[in-house]
Amino acid sequence: MNSLAEENYLKALYKLGGKSNEVQTNALADKLSTKASSVTDMMKKLSDKKLVNYEPYKGVSLTKEGYAIAIGVVRKHRLWEVFLVDKLAFKWDEVHEIAEQLEHIQSAELIEKLDEFLDYPKFDPHGDPIPDKNGKIYQHLEVTLSQLEKSEKGIVVGVKEHSKAYLNYLDNLNLMLGTEVFIEDKVEFDSSMKVKINNAEVVTISNQATKNLYIKKLN
Amino acid sequence: MNSLAEENYLKALYKLGGKSNEVQTNALADKLSTKASSVTDMMKKLSDKKLVNYEPYKGVSLTKEGYAIAIGVVRKHRLWEVFLVDKLAFKWDEVHEIAEQLEHIQSAELIEKLDEFLDYPKFDPHGDPIPDKNGKIYQHLEVTLSQLEKSEKGIVVGVKEHSKAYLNYLDNLNLMLGTEVFIEDKVEFDSSMKVKINNAEVVTISNQATKNLYIKKLN
DNA sequence: ACATAAATTTAGACTAGTCTAAAAATATAT
DNA sequence: ATATATTTTTAGACTAGTCTAAATTTATGT
Secondary structure (H helix, E strand, O other): OOOHHHHHHHHHHHHHHOOOOOEOHHHHHHHOOOOHHHHHHHHHHHHHOOOEEEOOOOOEEEOHHHHHHHHHHHHHHHHHHHHHHHHOOOOOOOOHHHHHHHOOOOOHHHHHHHHHHOOOOOEOOOOOEOOOOOOOOOOOOOOEHHHOOOOOEEEEEEEOOOOHHHHHHHHHOOOOOOOEEEEEEEOOOOOOEEEEEOOOOEEEEOHHHHOOEEEEEEO | OOOHHHHHHHHHHHHHHOOOOOEOHHHHHHHOOOOHHHHHHHHHHHHHOOOEEEOOOOOEEEOHHHHHHHHHHHHHHHHHHHHHHHHOOOOOOOOHHHHHHHOOOOOHHHHHHHHHHOOOOOEOOOOOEOOOOOOOOOOOOOOEHHHOOOOOEEEEEEEOOOOHHHHHHHHHOOOOOOOEEEEEEEOOOOOOEEEEEOOOOEEEEOHHHHOOEEEEEEO
16 A cells, blocks of 8 residues: 555656656656655665656656556546546536545555546546556647637547636637637737637637647548 | 544544543554554543543543534535445445545645535435535434344335445345335344345345344334 | 866755643542 | 552653765866
């Protein structure tokens, strides 16, 4: 069994380095809002448990076993987010902190039953893919709104940035998962875009915002 | 905010002493499977936080504020148990350990939404009353099966003992919440009872078992 | 190549929670 | 009433996880 702290380190390592990329001590410290010295201590511990490959001064990466644990935590986080939004009517910008707690509940049976109850969702409320029980993830084709050209059409399938501020900004533009977008125009000056939403109103979206929306192209 | 350990001490204090009864250090240590010295340390801490009334060597009881927290944890535990049984199809003997974890999730909004989702249940899967959001509890009239006389009739409304072994024993007898029981006979020799279940088969129930079943008398 | 900067690790201290063993207080028994 | 048993508290040590400050290693710029 792994402690809550250990699980959080493994999850952060996954978010920064994926299945096998090296991650620097400071990057991990930043991600976890802790200090580099604390990271070093934990890396030694996780290395002893064979959950990470750690060489002093050289960075760290997940072992196969560490990756499996990290993926499991991500799976739990995202399934709970679906539960919170679909069943308890939370909004998509309200669920992160609660899911951060729920992701550490220990019970394999619980999570399988939750998955079934939710009807085996493939994506969480932000469009992030939910690993299946074997750890398989179906990744987005990573096309962002900013990469579409004038007159191209697509559907919003995910967000890259999860802050409350950004999610609220999208809500106010009526942009949510499943929304159809059509590029009316790209403004050269500030790289913002004029976008027609669901064949109705046209809104202007900042470059910053367009870079953080995943789109599935149509036609 | 209170730590997980603090919440567990407060809950145990509630289970042993209710709203205001004094509890001995050793009793608390037993309940929490810890040592008396650990209890003493924690009581000093909770006393400093004004969550318990503690006088060295004299025992300890909950303050109003400590009681409110304890009741909140119990409310969360029991609501999650309802979720696990009603929505995720767990059996009543499988939910305790998971609910022990879920009861510490911090989010007032979560628990209110869960309560609504479950349709404001009054009792958990073992028949224990669920405190409402103001901390009000509707207690059972505490009649146990063992207190019924020959030819009396009642309905099973709760269990006093929550061990897996006991709950399984009841399952095997087809005894669950809502089951109708009719006392065919009381055996003087070992105080066991012959009980007709749902107007069908007659089973023999040990004294030990009859003392742990709450009954609502009929007629 | 060498000085300096940046990143990382080590050393030592702190907190929360736990433990064992000894000391102190309270209860019980004759 | 006094010895004995029981209960509780205190003292000191331990672990997990964190921190600051100093030391060390690696990277960078001229």
